[in-house]
Amino acid sequence: MKILNLDFYLNSDVLDVGKNLLGKFIVTKIDDIVTGGMITETESYKGIEDKACHAYMGRKTSRNEAMFEKGGIAYIYLCYGMHSLLNVVTNKKDIPDAVLIRAIEPSVGIDLMLKRRNKTKLDRSVAAGPGSLTKALGITKKHNFAFLNSDLLWIEDRNIKISSRGILCSKRIGIDYAEEYIDKPWRFRIKDSKWTSLAK
Secondary structure, eight states, X not given: OEEOOGGGGGOSOHHHHHHHTTTOEEEEEETTEEEEEEEEEEEEEOGGGXXXXXXXXXXXXXXXXXXXXXXXXXXXXXXXXXXXXXXXXXXXXXXXXXEEEEEEEEEESXXXXXXXXXXXXXXXXXXXXXXXXXXXHTOOGGGTXXXXXXXXXXXXXXSOOOOGGGEEEEOOSXXXXXXXXXXXXXEEEETTOTTSOOOO
């Protein structure tokens, strides 16, 4: 096990990063308690050109300013005013690419994750879906701009390799406004995993 070097996130191909994050482990340490799991689903957002991206056409706001930082930090925003969604910022400074983490397979601190999610048994609903997984991991807006190798939040490489044949590529969710970008196959799931969100 090793924490990913921040250079991993400087890749100029955000689609490549979205695929390569599958099989990595995201971990939090909050109040000295560790929770985490393997990333099973992601969505890539291609910065300035992508009509589904918050930073389309270089639009910079107080909400999305983390996207314009150098890759290797968290961009966390509120969806519907209640769900904190975790994005991994990639590429160089001022190129606002990011990968949304959509689902994990819980593996560490499961009891606390169940408690945070008000669940009694472990199944896909605990951490499948971007709002569910952040709640399970205790991630909030306070983690916006956090480095992804920090003491509070980090991503590990445990030498699990997902081949291209083991990845399902499909269109992203909830972007009906994105015109020709609606059908881009930039949502990536581990094939046959029971820990992804449901197909749509």
